[in-house]
Amino acid sequence: TTGTTGSGTPNGIIPPATTNGTSTGNPGTGSSATMASSQTNGKAPATTSNTTVPTAKNVAAKGTVIYGLKKVGLYKSPTFKASNRLAWYPKQKRVNRPMFVVTGYARSANGTLRYKVCDVNHGRKTASKTGYLTASKKYVGPVYYATVPKNKRITVIAKTGINAYKSATLNGKAKHYKAGIRLTVKKLVKHNLTTRYQLSNGLYVTANKKLVIVGNN
Numbered sequence: 781t782t783g784t785t786g787s788g789t790p791n792g793i794i795p796p797a798t799t800n801g802t803s804t805g806n807p808g809t810g811s812s813a814t815m816a817s818s819q820t821n822g823k824a825p826a827t828t829s830n831t832t833v834p835t836a837k838n839v840a841a842k843g844t845v846i847y848g849l850k851k852v853g854l855y856k857s858p859t860f861k862a863s864n865r866l867a868w869y870p871k872q873k874r875v876n877r878p879m880f881v882v883t884g885y886a887r888s889a890n891g892t893l894r895y896k897v898c899d900v901n902h903g904r905k906t907a908s909k910t911g912y913l914t915a916s917k918k919y920v921g922p923v924y925y926a927t928v929p930k931n932k933r934i935t936v937i938a939k940t941g942i943n944a945y946k947s948a949t950l951n952g953k954a955k956h957y958k959a960g961i962r963l964t965v966k967k968l969v970k971h972n973l974t975t976r977y978q979l980s981n982g983l984y985v986t987a988n989k990k991l992v993i994v995g996n997n
Contacts, residue, residue: 846879846920848920849877849921852914853868854867854869855913867899867906874993875937879990880897880920883897883898885915896913897910924989925977927968933994934963934977935961935962935992936958936962937959942991945983963979974986
């Protein structure tokens with residue numbers, strides 16, 4: 781799977797707004813998608829933005845994975861209209877949230893920032909669709925944790941559990957943890973555009989929010 785390091789300055793460049801004023805747009809017509817695994821090292825689709833304008837803060841980097849926090853839509857163009865909607869993604873429980881890889885950026889006709897994305901919901905009818913998604917933080921967010929929890933504890937929430945590995949590349953399976961198991965974290969490790977948690981026993985697990993949650997839940 782491809783991953784995301786959370787919010788921050790993106791690797792790509794954000795296009796300029798087409799108006800002088802800022803516009804909130806309609807984030808409810810954004811979009812989302814769901815990635816199944818997140819414990820492997822897939823490559824992100826090629827990016828498509830060639831703009832040359834300074835980057836913005838709190839924008840997902842190209843190649844990272846975001847997911848839908850609320851109901852969102854995928855559109856053919858950055859100016860969202862019902863006539864160019866490709867798909868709706870309903871609000872889902874955390875473990876089933878739809879996920880996308882960010883491949884570029886664009887602005888709507890009124891200057892609202894959009895993400896250009898690829899649907900990575902493997903096994904679903906929308907898988908591999910490309911289009912535009914809201915960039916509103918109220919509707920989409922990073923899939924991977926970017927910090928170590930204060931109490932240094934995480935809980936496995938994936939229904940089928942997660943695997944622990946001997947390296948941050950998630951190669952060399954060493955152990956399997958079932959859903960509900962609480963684990964102690966030693967540190968957060970970045971791997972390409974994803975993150976991993978190194979456990980107190982030295983093994984590594986995914987830091988994907990759909991598979992683990994911080995705290996003793």
